[in-house]
Amino acid sequence: MARRQSMSRRLGVTALAWAVGLLIFFPILWTFLTSFKTELDAFAYPPKFLFFHWTLENYVEVQDRSNYLLFAYNSIVLSIGANVIGLVIAVPAAWSMAFAPTVVPERALTRRLYIVILAAIAVAAVLLWLVGDARSDWRVYGPVAAVATLPIIYWIMTRRTTDVMMWMLSTKMMPGVGVLVPIFLWFRDLHLLDSRFGIGLMLLLMNLPLLIWMLYTYFKEIPVDILEAARMDGASLMNEIIHVLTPMAVPGIASTMLLAVILSWNEAFWTLNLTTHDAAPLTAFIASYSAPEGLFWAKLSAASTLAIAPILVLGWFSQKQLVRGLTFGAVK
């Protein structure tokens, strides 16, 4: 319903909205402007807003000192690659949670138990193979750890879907730094430090709960009748997911993917701790300019601008899709 508002009130609200908007945007704008200043102008006091000697030398120097394209390439490969693989795992997972939730699986219990035992043996074998004879104590700890997880996996597989979903969400509740040391040691022993595979795996595992949760809520909106119709039409599970579910969930999948890519792109804790050069994305590129030899504000700003520009452009062009995705299902 349209409400009547006085002109002054409307002006006031508009001004306030702009003020808040500019306040939030200001750091980005300031970074952008600083990237065109000389190092001297960058920390001049009083600060120079627009009237300074505009220069591109920071960009040139940043490109000279480090290979922006390598970092950018890593960022793209990691954030897109990890989430594409994540999607391949998350779509079937969300399907099973939305359309085949676990309900008192008495008859299936024994079968599941066998699967879990086989999986544990497989995990133990893989661990042994990967570690090899690098650390002899792994030969003991690896299989013990794998077998110890057996009751946990069994518990998860026999719980109702809602419990599993809460468990997945709970993994997002613990601060990453809490597991930094064990994960760092694992990565070191498995030779995953500074490898694209290693950090990609980390980003994938971080985003997987989010991917599954978001897809689950989108899938819940899809009438199960349509999937059953596909089953009656002779579609295999794979065909049902590829030809019926996925096309119907495209808006949801797209916005989930977009959000996940943005989160991965900006992820700085694990990328900084687990990579140095070969697999380092743009976050590490920025961080390398707050180096022990001193802070170079202008170069840091140039690096930041280069790092956030691609994702900013992506976000700008997909904002419609993003907003639609986030409110999808709120209205029919």
Place this chain on the structure above:
Amino acid sequence: MGSIELKGVRKSFGAVNIINGVDLKIEDGEFAVFVGPSGCGKSTLLRLIAGLEDLTSGAVLINGLDVSDVGPAQRGLAMVFQSYALYPHMSVRNNIAFALKMAKQPPAIIEQKVQKAAGILNLSDYLDRKPRQLSGGQRQRVAIGRAIVREPKAFLFDEPLSNLDAALRVQMRVEIGELHNALKTTMIYVTHDQVEAMTMANKIVVLDKGSVMQVGSPLELYNRPNGLFVAGFIGSPKMNLIRGEVAARRGATTIGIRPEHADISTTAGEWQASVRVAEHLGSDTFLHAESDVVGPLTIRLAGEAPIAPGDRIFVTPRPAHVHRFGEDGRRMA
């Protein structure tokens, strides 16, 4: 072509029993209708046959083969859903062709079959439209078209007409009947509407609380209901069920008289009653009367009858049409 047999079929969700042991045989080419009040388990029974639900115990046989552990995709049955369940992102053509594509049929054959089905169902002009651009009746036809191109062993219909308006429902009822005559394929049809059941079925299966109450042709159920439930459920308006002394005099606990099986007189008869409501439909007149002896009565008279509310009438049941039920609610010989 297919016969379908259920052997001791049970289904429970947790502790709740939905289907309590159903044994049933549907012959090849039959038009069977599952009918019953809502919550009686008729849709669940259909979904068990389709394979969309797992059996708790018992077996489902198609053409004599046990398919209890076979998935819905492999059972060779086609289903039409109440909500139509069309694929919203596909054109009508692709909706109809989907099953054939899944069966990896060559494109030329698919096109030919789609055209044929569209011809039968008057959909030829709409093949390139999306489901959202169609009316309710057209969507229903697409759902049926999707089923017939597969040449299934049997068709399963889950209340397919309940989303249509009354006029369209009558028309689609006739079309489905014609389709059955033309294809001669086994059909199982679920409805809560006993008029649909009576008009379409060769065989009606009346269900209540997860059990089969009676199986028979429409007229068998009408003429010889085996118990109080079927007597009250089949027929419209409902059969008058009378207990007490009047029934005892005929050697029964309850007697049933259909509204159309009683004669009316203004001068003499068995039970005196006063008319509360008279419904004049032109072809029929329905009287809702209150008798001092037997309580409320519904009477159906053919054609127009000059009777108004408040009139005193005499009602005499036709002896040949009095149904007698015993203490346990079952029909007495």
